[in-house]
Amino acid sequence: MTGPDLSALKPALPNIKNHGREALREEFKRAGLPAYRADQVMAWVYVRGVEDIDAMTDLPLDLRKRLAATWAVRALDLVDLQTSEDGTRKLVLETADHELLEAVLIPEERRNTLCVSTQVGCPLACSFCATGKLGLRRNLTVAEIVDQWARARAILSEDESITNVVFMGMGEPLLNLAAVKESIQIFSEPRTLGMAPRRITVSTSGVVPQIRPLLEIGPINLAISLHATTDEVRDELVPLNKRFPLEVLLGTLRQEELVSRKRPVFFEYTLMEGINDSLEDARRLSPLLEGIASKVNLIPMNSHDGSVYRAPKAAVCDAFAAEVHASGLRVTLRRNRGRDIDAACGQLAARTTSGQGHSSQPRSG
Numbered sequence: 604m605t606g607p608d609l610s611a612l613k614p615a616l617p618n619i620k621n622h623g624r625e626a627l628r629e630e631f632k633r634a635g636l637p638a639y640r641a642d643q644v645m646a647w648v649y650v651r652g653v654e655d656i657d658a659m660t661d662l663p664l665d666l667r668k669r670l671a672a673t674w675a676v677r678a679l680d681l682v683d684l685q686t687s688e689d690g691t692r693k694l695v696l697e698t699a700d701h702e703l704l705e706a707v708l709i710p711e712e713r714r715n716t717l718c719v720s721t722q723v724g725c726p727l728a729c730s731f732c733a734t735g736k737l738g739l740r741r742n743l744t745v746a747e748i749v750d751q752w753a754r755a756r757a758i759l760s761e762d763e764s765i766t767n768v769v770f771m772g773m774g775e776p777l778l779n780l781a782a783v784k785e786s787i788q789i790f791s792e793p794r795t796l797g798m799a800p801r802r803i804t805v806s807t808s809g810v811v812p813q814i815r816p817l818l819e820i821g822p823i824n825l826a827i828s829l830h831a832t833t834d835e836v837r838d839e840l841v842p843l844n845k846r847f848p849l850e851v852l853l854g855t856l857r858q859e860e861l862v863s864r865k866r867p868v869f870f871e872y873t874l875m876e877g878i879n880d881s882l883e884d885a886r887r888l889s890p891l892l893e894g895i896a897s898k899v900n901l902i903p904m905n906s907h908d909g910s911v912y913r914a915p916k917a918a919v920c921d922a923f924a925a926e927v928h929a930s931g932l933r934v935t936l937r938r939n940r941g942r943d944i945d946a947a948c949g950q951l952a953a954r955t956t957s958g959q960g961h962s963s964q965p966r967s968g
């Protein structure tokens with residue numbers, strides 16, 4: 604895939620996809636247009652997947668001309684698409700200012716999950732993560748988050764759709780909270796995409812002050828990148844733990860208003876050989892998570908170039924999962940998806956098959 608015409612992104616213009624319904628209606632009213640015109644445009648963009656304003660035929664011709672001259676609809680170009688043996692597809696996407704990011708489409712039996720990025724790079728420098736090695740280049744805009752959905756939908760066949768969205772790609776979503784919340788509004792807006800909040804999951808490494816403001820948006824799922832059962836190990840793997848240690852993070856999740864949401868918290872736990880894969884770790888999980896409705900997802904480490912961490916042997920992963928299960932917690936041992944195309948958790952570092960992009964950066968993997 605070569606030669607995207609980035610001028611089509613119209614970076615100098617405001618972007619339709621930067622606005623949820625209410626905000627776009629306000630923008631249209633400010634421009635002297637009836638608010639229902641914003642609803643019409645959103646229906647074209649999100650329901651019919653039409654991004655060419657000239658093709659929005661229920662708008663008067665002069666209005667189409669005016670909107671096309673003053674608004675952009677796209678924010679990203681697809682510059683590379685890689686398909687894994689297991690059907691997982693990784694989209695490498697380019698912004699108008701030539702930053703690269705990735706989104707991953709994961710097909711499962713009855714659903715298609717899209718994993719979206721929220722930042723180019725990430726400032727949190729988790730020691731096992733390829734994205735963290737890039738550092739933070741910048742936050743993504745709402746339009747750049749939502750356009751990951753549009754670009755992914757464009758590669759699906761007519762009878763496929765995106766059923767779930769997880770904010771687990773490049774970046775820490777809670778460090779770009781306003782854009783994440785506005786994107787969730789757009790994904791869940793009944794007149795456009797209408798995705799049920801329970802089909803949307805936001806993952807955090809534990810930016811404690813932003814957890815409650817995030818959850819004010821509604822009954823979405825929260826996932827915590829836990830990865831360790833002691834502060835000593837977690838300080839090493841997730842340096843943010845030094846600011847918000849386990850007791851603070853888990854204490855926040857135990858607070859009444861969060862417990863009363865009646866939605867389980869997903870705890871992501873990457874199993875790393877000799878680091879956090881002992882049976883003592885497995886036994887520590889249940890008392891650690893007491894008082895929180897929890898689901899534990901175990902993910903064997905995806906090793907990448909430059910990484911000192913390795914996945915434990917399959918028997919060790921199985922024994923760990925069995926011990927967690929025996930302690931009464933709900934637990935899943937995940938298969939790695941998209942590992943052969945570096946699309947698995949912790950592997951995203953935005954490089955194309957042709958080696959374009961952050962080629963001086965460490966390869967994700």
Ligand code: SF4
Binds near residue numbers: 773
């Ligand atoms: S694991 Fe998540 S929070 Fe940590 S460096 Fe990677 S992208 Fe950032």
